[in-house]
Structures are given as structure tokens and as C-alpha cells.
Amino acid sequence: MRQPLVAGNWKMNGSRDSINDLLDGILAGIDSVEKAEVAVCAPYVYLSQVADKLSGSAVAWGSQNVNDNESGAFTGEIAASMLKDFGCKYVIVGHSERRTIYGETDADVTRRFMATQAGGFIPILCVGELLEEREAGTTNEVVARQLDAVINEAGIAAIGNCVIAYEPVWAIGTGKVATPEQAQEVHAMIRSKLAGLDADVAAKVQILYGGSMKPDNAKELIGMEDIDGGLIGGASLKAEDFLGICTAAN
Numbered sequence: 001m002r003q004p005l006v007a008g009n010w011k012m013n014g015s016r017d018s019i020n021d022l023l024d025g026i027l028a029g030i031d032s033v034e035k036a037e038v039a040v041c042a043p044y045v046y047l048s049q050v051a052d053k054l055s056g057s058a059v060a061w062g063s064q065n066v067n068d069n070e071s072g073a074f075t076g077e078i079a080a081s082m083l084k085d086f087g088c089k090y091v092i093v094g095h096s097e098r099r100t101i102y103g104e105t106d107a108d109v110t111r112r113f114m115a116t117q118a119g120g121f122i123p124i125l126c127v128g129e130l131l132e133e134r135e136a137g138t139t140n141e142v143v144a145r146q147l148d149a150v151i152n153e154a155g156i157a158a159i160g161n162c163v164i165a166y167e168p169v170w171a172i173g174t175g176k177v178a179t180p181e182q183a184q185e186v187h188a189m190i191r192s193k194l195a196g197l198d199a200d201v202a203a204k205v206q207i208l209y210g211g212s213m214k215p216d217n218a219k220e221l222i223g224m225e226d227i228d229g230g231l232i233g234g235a236s237l238k239a240e241d242f243l244g245i246c247t248a249a250n
Helices: 016-032 044-054 080-086 096-101 106-118 131-135 139-154 180-195 199-204 215-222 239-248
Strands: 005-009 037-042 059-063 090-093 122-127 163-166 206-209 229-232
Touching: 005 163, 005 206, 005 239, 016 037, 016 044, 016 059, 016 239, 037 044, 037 090, 044 059, 044 080, 080 106, 090 106, 106 122, 106 139, 122 139, 131 139, 139 180, 163 180, 180 199, 180 206, 180 215, 215 229, 215 239, 229 239
Parallel strands: 005 037, 005 229, 037 059, 059 090, 090 122, 122 163, 163 206, 206 229
Antiparallel strands: none
16 A cells, blocks of 8 residues: 655745744644655755754655756756755656746656666656646646656656656646546556556555645545645645645545
């Protein structure tokens, strides 16, 4: 049986004081989370603070991105070897904001995915369609293409050591949410696609939903057969809301 995972993506938010307060709140309520693994993905500059604060706790942490090079003249980028210093477990790769705002291609995401695994971390691989792609009825084709880019280079076995996050781009930060049935349909498609390549990988990989998940809709979403948790944006910035989503997995 797959363990649920709820991972917070803080994006470009926070200060030393606000993060200290947020983590205090999460740690104060973490005992109420009975089933889900909990993780937070922080901006690079706060990873040291997060690592110190969460060390020895039940909460894991990770980075929001990584460069695919080991070192070199890449101003402003972070290498996987640097993340090792902070005890990261997860790295988000291919988030829609990286794809749409910064132009990361499927090939870029694949290289970052492989660098993440080579560095000893677990990639949280984000896939999802734009609003116009959903309206055109091409959701499955878009998501399959994004997955194939990684599978064709890294191999299906690599998917067994990652987390997949389905994030309909039209639902990220908009307040719009895919219905549980809409989300489940895509999650089931992903798992079926993987099963066609390796049934064991398909059975064990965690597939998260991301896209305006909140405490009041988390239980219904996570209750779907193929939804194994959430990648949480805005709601992860408030301890009460984030814990509410985490406990929905109970």
C-alpha cells in the first residue's frame, strides 16, 4: 500500500521570521498526522534554517529546483552536490512555473530529473496541461509526452524512485480545482501508462495532485484510488491549513 505524501512548495515566499513561525506551527501539530509523510520544499536561501529546525523531526525537506550540471559557470544556479549539505530528501523538477515562465523544456526537465537522482535525491516530477490543452481535449497526450521525455532517457526503473505530481496548470494559484473525478481520471491514466511498461513501478509510485488543494477539499481528493497526496502551494504557507491537508490522509 502506498503511503500518502503531502509536500509543501513555498515557492518564492518567506522570511527568516515567518519561516521560523511556520515551522513551529507545523512541528506543534505534526503528531496529529497519522498516515502521511510530510515534507516542505523551501527557497534555496532558507534551506539551512529549515534543515536545522526540522532535524530529527518527522518532517522531510527539499529544494524547489536544481541545475543539471555538477558545477561551473552557471550564475544563480544550484547543483545537486550543494543540496547534499542541507540534508534534502526531495527536489521538485518540471514545475509548470519553471516550464511556462522560464521556458524549461521537456529535455531540460529530464536532465534535471536525472541530476536529482544522481545526487541521491527523490525527484518530484511535475506534469500537467494548460487550460487551452484541456479545452482541446489533449490532456492525456500532453501528460504522456512529459512523462515519455523522462522515461525515454532515464528508463522506467527511474520512475520507481520518484514522485509524480499531476498539476493542471489552470488550477495552480487560481482557486480553481479539478474535481476529484477529473483529477482521478488523469492519475489513473498515468498509472495505467506506467503499468504498461512495469507493473511493479506503477503500483508503488506515489502520484500527487497539485492545484489549489485546501483543507476543505483535500479529503475527497486524497480519497481517490490513484491520488496519493498533494503538492501544496499557497496553503502550505499557513501551518493550520497545511496540517489540515496532511491530516486529511488519516
